[in-house]
Amino acid sequence: MIGTLSRTTPVIVQGITGRMGRSHAALMRAYGTNIVGGTSNRTDVPEAAGVPVFANCTEAVLATGAVASVIMAPPNETLAAVQEALSAGIKLVVTVAEGVPLHDAIRIGRAVRRAGAEWVGASTPGLAVPGECKLGFLPDVCLAPGPLAIMSKSGTLSYEVGYRLVREGLGQSLWIGVGGDPVKGLRFADLLPVFMADERTQGIVLVGEVGGAEEEECAAAYARLGCWKPLYALIAGREAKEGVSMGHAGALVHGETGTLESKTRALTKVGAQAFGSIEALIAACVRDHKPVTR
Amino acid sequence: MMLIEADGKALFAAAGIPVPDAQLVSAGSLPNLAGPGPWIVKAQVPVGGRGKAGGVVRCTSAAEVDAAVRRLLGTRLKGHQVDACLVEQVVLGEERYLSIMVDAASYGLRVIYSAQGGVEIEQSGTAQGRLCAPHASAVGEALAELIANEPEAVRVRIASIGKALAELLLQRELALAEINPLFVSPRDCVAGDAKVVVDLNAVDRQPEIASIIAARPQTYLDANRKIAEGFDYVELDPEGEIGLVTTGAGLSMMLIDELTARGAKPLNFCDIRTGQMRGSPARLVRVLEWIGSRGSLKAVLVNIFAGITDLGEFAGLLAAALEQSPSIKVPVVARLVGRGAAEAKRILGEKRPDILVTEDLEEALRRIDRIVGAAA
Numbered sequence: 001m002i003g004t005l006s007r008t009t010p011v012i013v014q015g016i017t018g019r020m021g022r023s024h025a026a027l028m029r030a031y032g033t034n035i036v037g038g039t040s041n042r043t044d045v046p047e048a049a050g051v052p053v054f055a056n057c058t059e060a061v062l063a064t065g066a067v068a069s070v071i072m073a074p075p076n077e078t079l080a081a082v083q084e085a086l087s088a089g090i091k092l093v094v095t096v097a098e099g100v101p102l103h104d105a106i107r108i109g110r111a112v113r114r115a116g117a118e119w120v121g122a123s124t125p126g127l128a129v130p131g132e133c134k135l136g137f138l139p140d141v142c143l144a145p146g147p148l149a150i151m152s153k154s155g156t157l158s159y160e161v162g163y164r165l166v167r168e169g170l171g172q173s174l175w176i177g178v179g180g181d182p183v184k185g186l187r188f189a190d191l192l193p194v195f196m197a198d199e200r201t202q203g204i205v206l207v208g209e210v211g212g213a214e215e216e217e218c219a220a221a222y223a224r225l226g227c228w229k230p231l232y233a234l235i236a237g238r239e240a241k242e243g244v245s246m247g248h249a250g251a252l253v254h255g256e257t258g259t260l261e262s263k264t265r266a267l268t269k270v271g272a273q274a275f276g277s278i279e280a281l282i283a284a285c286v287r288d289h290k291p292v293t294r
Numbered sequence: 295m296m297l298i299e300a301d302g303k304a305l306f307a308a309a310g311i312p313v314p315d316a317q318l319v320s321a322g323s324l325p326n327l328a329g330p331g332p333w334i335v336k337a338q339v340p341v342g343g344r345g346k347a348g349g350v351v352r353c354t355s356a357a358e359v360d361a362a363v364r365r366l367l368g369t370r371l372k373g374h375q376v377d378a379c380l381v382e383q384v385v386l387g388e389e390r391y392l393s394i395m396v397d398a399a400s401y402g403l404r405v406i407y408s409a410q411g412g413v414e415i416e417q418s419g420t421a422q423g424r425l426c427a428p429h430a431s432a433v434g435e436a437l438a439e440l441i442a443n444e445p446e447a448v449r450v451r452i453a454s455i456g457k458a459l460a461e462l463l464l465q466r467e468l469a470l471a472e473i474n475p476l477f478v479s480p481r482d483c484v485a486g487d488a489k490v491v492v493d494l495n496a497v498d499r500q501p502e503i504a505s506i507i508a509a510r511p512q513t514y515l516d517a518n519r520k521i522a523e524g525f526d527y528v529e530l531d532p533e534g535e536i537g538l539v540t541t542g543a544g545l546s547m548m549l550i551d552e553l554t555a556r557g558a559k560p561l562n563f564c565d566i567r568t569g570q571m572r573g574s575p576a577r578l579v580r581v582l583e584w585i586g587s588r589g590s591l592k593a594v595l596v597n598i599f600a601g602i603t604d605l606g607e608f609a610g611l612l613a614a615a616l617e618q619s620p621s622i623k624v625p626v627v628a629r630l631v632g633r634g635a636a637e638a639k640r641i642l643g644e645k646r647p648d649i650l651v652t653e654d655l656e657e658a659l660r661r662i663d664r665i666v667g668a669a670a
Contacts, residue, residue, distance in 0.1 A: 102396060110402075238555075
């Protein structure tokens with residue numbers, strides 16, 4: 001579903017009457033996202049951010065035909081919110097909460113898989129099809145339509161990369177924050193085939209981090225898919241101490257697993273380019289993709 | 295977050311997994327040895343590979359134990375300060391390996407077993423794994439396949455330890471529970487070590503884990519800080535020169551990498567979460583206080599990418615926080631980009647004209663290069 005998202009895709013916001021829900025629903029609408037409603041357990045609020053508020057997802061889906069949901073629930077309530085969305089027939093859930101417990105994330109993953117749905121998160125800033133719609137809170141200043149697909153574990157580092165690319169005149173075809181948690185929905189390797197098949201996408205930017213095996217999985221998928229679109233990788237955490245996580249629970253190095261060296265080796269071996277600084281990544285993207293102006 | 299062995303073993307013991315007789319000693323408390331020895335002295339740092347790094351010493355006399363404890367306490371092992379040592383009776387038996395962990399890609403658990411445990415487990419190639427659903431019964435079935443070649447008496451004991459380990463992992467919401475070595479003898483099965491990784495996101499519904507962390511404010515400094523303050527601050531180098539006031543885990547990590555590559559020494563990692571400040575400089579004051587407590591500090595680098603946060607408001611808070619932080623006597627460089635950047639520059643220009651305010655990260659980094667170069 002990620003590859004076919006557009007300004008017509010009907011989206012609801014769960015938790016729309018909260019501080020975050022209300023303001024981000026309004027920002028998403030202003031960007032162009034087709035927000036058709038929201039849910040809340042507050043029965044006294046008929047409308048928020050200019051769309052109707054429903055008591056639950058089933059009512060919202062029946063009334064609006066929504067197929068995607070942005071879940072603005074606290075971390076401990078995210079599992080229940082996803083279960084509610086899935087039982088209403090939602091096919092794409094985006095969970096933005098930071099700090100969803102690991103074992104809840106496992107339950108979310110199993111429920112999403114059973115329902116044949118897709119999950120972006122936990123702890124994602126969201127995703128965007130620039131110029132069409134955004135689900136979550138990717139800053140507008142970083143977004144512009146263009147030839148590069150971005151996938152990232154980190155929100156802020158991808159903002160930095162996206163912002164500097166846009167300043168150079170290079171926008172994005174698709175942008176998906178997969179989040180920095182170890183157990184998550186769509187992973188880098190799941191997104192690669194989407195980007196490869198996407199006609200707008202000419203190059204792929206991977207913003208990774210030490211810890212886990214996603215970058216290595218992505219390298220294997222890249223080789224399998226034929227490597228015919230360039231893949232640029234920036235991986236943070238070279239200076240991470242073993243056994244110490246810096247902010248993201250997933251960014252944890254144990255022994256040889258999850259190190260920057262392991263990830264860089266796996267990616268460069270299959271023809272991807274890995275960079276040690278933001279500046280170097282931007283320079284390579286500009287060199288390869290910036291439209292020639294006369 | 296990984297627990298020290300002593301805490302992992304306390305969880306094991308409570309779950310019914312046998313552990314050796316042991317004593318935890320820290321500075322000022324000398325071991326009161328029970329039993330005939332030999333003993334093993336182990337540095338209590340939350341990181342794997344302690345044996346290879348010299349943190350595990352086998353001792354045959356009380357004098358040797360004493361010397362080993364004195365030698366290890368206060369040193370740094372793989373980047374972690376040794377505040378305590380565990381002194382144990384040596385256990386005899388064959389070494390096995392058993393672990394259960396969350397498997398992110400399959401939304402399940404991975405059970406790993408090897409009939410040859412010990413420090414070379416990763417290189418030995420003897421470990422076998424099975425993926426299973428996150429239920430104790432599924433772990434039991436997976437483990438039964440992995441231990442099929444063990445003698446029956448051993449099989450029964452390991453199966454029972456596996457069941458207890460699986461229940462512990464599921465009930466306490468652990469990411470990893472590993473026993474290496476697991477000592478197997480004709481008499482019993484004993485966990486020689488405990489590597490337990492807890493989920494900090496679950497502590498508010500895991501009171502037992504919360505109390506383990508709270509009981510060791512020094513050993514679990516970063517975790518206690520995160521729980522108490524609601525954001526991440528990790529001191530990387532007590533002799534660091536660049537204090538970071540930054541938001542976003544990934545961007546902060548990348549900045550640390552880039553600063554280090556340029557020859558600067560970052561003091562800390564920080565994800566201050568501007569969105570949670572709600573108009574108060576208190577959080578900034580806290581971070582500046584920690585940063586300012588280090589005499590090696592040469593500069594403070596503020597880096598905020600504001601997608602949502604209003605930088606005008608943030609600039610006011612930063613100026614107020616600096617005013618309340620007399621310990622910050624070094625140059626401050628503020629790279630502020632995003633919503634309200636121009637207003638932020640105006641506000642700081644009025645209140646703190648000494649601060650370089652820029653939207654360009656490379657310019658901020660070049661300024662840091664010059665400050666570090668000039669101070670050196």
